[in-house]
Amino acid sequence: MSLFGDSTLDESLSAVRSGSFLFVEGAPGTGKTTLGIQFVDEGCKQGEKSLYVITGQSKESLLKEAESLGRDLRPHVESGLLVIRSLSIPMDSDEAQISLFALADEIEELRPKRIVLDCMASMLLELDHGKVSAAFGQRMLSFARESGAIVLGLANSDALGLRPGLGAQLRFLADVVVELSLQESEMGGLVRVLKITKSREAPTPAPVLHFSISRGARGVRIIAIPPSLDVEEPLELVPTGVQGLDELLGGGLPRASLNVIEGPVGSGKTVLGLALAIKAAKAGRRALVVTLESSKGVALRIARSLGYVPGDPLDIVAIVPQALGPLEQFETLESLTEELKPDLIFVDSLTAIEHAVGSRGMLDFTRYLQWMAKDRGITVVCSQLGSGRFERNARTASLYADTVILLTIREKDGVLVREAAVLKSRVLGLVGKRHRIELKDNELRFAPA
Template sequence: MSATAGMSDKARTGIAGLDDVLSGGLVRDRLYLLEGSPGTGKTTIALQFLRDGAALGEKTLYITLSETEEELRETATSHGWELDPSITVFELIPPESLLDANQQQSLLYSSDLELGETTRQIFDAVDRVAPSRIVLDSLSEIRLLAGSSLRYRRQILALKHYFARHAITVLMLDDLTADNLDKTVHSVAHGVVRLEELAPDYGAQRRRMRVIKYRGQNFRGGFHDFNIATGGVLVFPRLVSLEHKTGFARERLFSGIPQLDALLGGGIEKGSSALILGPAGTGKSLFAVQYVLAAIARGERAVMYVFDEELGLLFERTRELGYDLKGLCDAGKLLIEQVDAAELSPGEFAHKVRALVDEHAVKTVVIDSLNGYQAAMPQENALVLHVHELLQYLNRQGATTFLTVAQHGLVGDMKAPVDVTYLADTVILLRYFEAFGRVRRAISVVKKRAGAHEDTIREYSIGARGLAIGDPLDGFQGVLRGIPTFVGAERDLARSGHGTGHEDGA
């Protein structure tokens, strides 16, 4: 079944990302369960569901057993909403006689009376309003009134059949405060969506959702990140790269530095990914900027996601090297976004990248760096999977991606915090090495899937005019270890350019 099949028979939730996960929304005239701990966003999603129905001219009903009407309207106001008159809020409160100890019947449990009266009030409200959509908040109250699993199941089945006879799409909320192990509604409901909230050791809480069940329908499985922001819930469906295949002409892209292009065997292929690997200060960001400038010179737009460096410092530092990134941003040719890994979930980040590529035809993407991206991930394995899907998606859109990774250490044996070298199509390795009492820099290409590349090691410098790359270092051995041995002649020493002027880190 295709993702778009039957969309006319579905009620949208009012949340584009959730409708995407549900392959168009909720099949009408069925009962659904939305469950999650308090604070996970159930009420906000429920209100968006009813507001979408109201926008279509449908009558809707919010039956609340746990929150007052005033609290619901305050929630709506906090998102900048004014509840439409077609949204009826019914605040279900047990009759005072059932709360008066002097009038309680001793031969019956008070819960028997309360459950029956509660059900009658629900039916009366439905008959009075005749809604197309209903939210019932929350099942925990009904579960407590029922007392036993048998009575609770019978009560839910009675509600389900009543709503089905009246052709109503029902969203039941459960805050999981009564019995987390009770799966009664799971078996009765047509679909079940669970909301979760995670509290990392540092940073803002992370929210994610999962469709546990959707009877007879395709849906996007797995966990999907979501946020609660002013204006409602935003869901970021898990990226599946295989769903986004496009055709484009593969061609070689040049950096603007002939020596770098020669080292790469003529350039980097369009629609591929390049990993720039090296210790701090070797100029990883600057190499990525070089490709950004080359893309803009070709008339393309580029985007940089900066995790580790403050944008003001980046603009100032690159301006001293002759690159006016701020001016390119002001002209709309370059998009730069500062990313706070402590506040941004991986799903939201992938959504941002996808939106720019789809809506603004961006063809060069820089992620600087994966060290910062990793900070947004709970586990390294999850990071690798996220990066894999993101790179595959960008490659299929004809976008060229540049990733930077800062290795631990400066010289000698160094390790990266996460190994994604097998994911990248090209791996560029930057190194420090010591020669004749000076710290120098070397660049080499250790992997390139599409075509041949030089197996040489070249020295490079960073000065007032930006990057300068020299000839191959034929006269040195052990450069990648950081402490090389000079085995060449004096002419090799002169050709390597070790006597160049002042250098700046990048």
């Protein structure tokens, strides 16, 4: 049974079964209604009659909100599988009580298998006595247990705070309680967090999850990354085509890998990354360059100086990192990958991502990149600002990288000398190996130092 159409979320909420009451609370804009839309849509797709109850919102506005997520509920409504009831916000306790128990009568008559009670707090707050809301809750639970229906209650946590004890009462009745929130990252970006605070019958594999909401995902999406992404099969190295670099790397960069070019300002990180993309394109492999620091025009000028010509299978896209979480940042790149289907991606740079989401968010973003590289067989190369010292830096993306190339720059006899060293590799015997970098006749070359 699919609850929400996201396998990770469904697994995490495995305690929600027939006859359960799932209570979701959160501030406005955290994704409660999105979950409700997914819940009834997935139910109708499985032939389950569903009822969606909204308060203070029209039926048409709910249908349009579903369409904005890429979910069309209209066919379900037309077929009779989905009933949407729009209730007005009650003026007093008597009206609230009449509306609630009329709704209970309708539910028992319709006998839906999935019920969404959206904006529960708006209705329950108008009741003068807590015993009335408790009686309604018990009636819903009794119906769910008897019929095997699943009840999803959605409530504004801010509104719950207006009536002491109301939130506690709903949490007590629920089999599973989920809290949605928007949390600020260390750099000010917003991260969507789903926290399972109660699970009556089964332990939750992941009580705290980060998620995104997008049309591409058709609602809430959680990426489940295995604890280990180590590749056990024989290592397949893809030649870079950059003169002398394959010798330094022991044959090339691994297919299905994440690779990091690290170094100080002016060490040549962008030039090397673009050279790798251009050589891949010249060899007939599609390449994608995503620049997060400079304009597309700047990247194109550098690419042309390295031999790129229009018609090469190389795409250059400039993106400005937004004040969003690492998952949303990744999904922007993922959508480009799905559209262009590259064999090699150069991301310039992880430092720009770190400025947007902080060091912890950058590590999460890098982990998503690693997962995509392994899952889709793509060679991903990222640049990252570093000190240029030959050391492992635990805060950097090198934690997840298959290969780390450290670039350095120093002055010798009045001339700037650039060198590359292998800081990390899956090929044995390469760590510490150094080559000098030269740019001659618009060609990047590596030679033993």
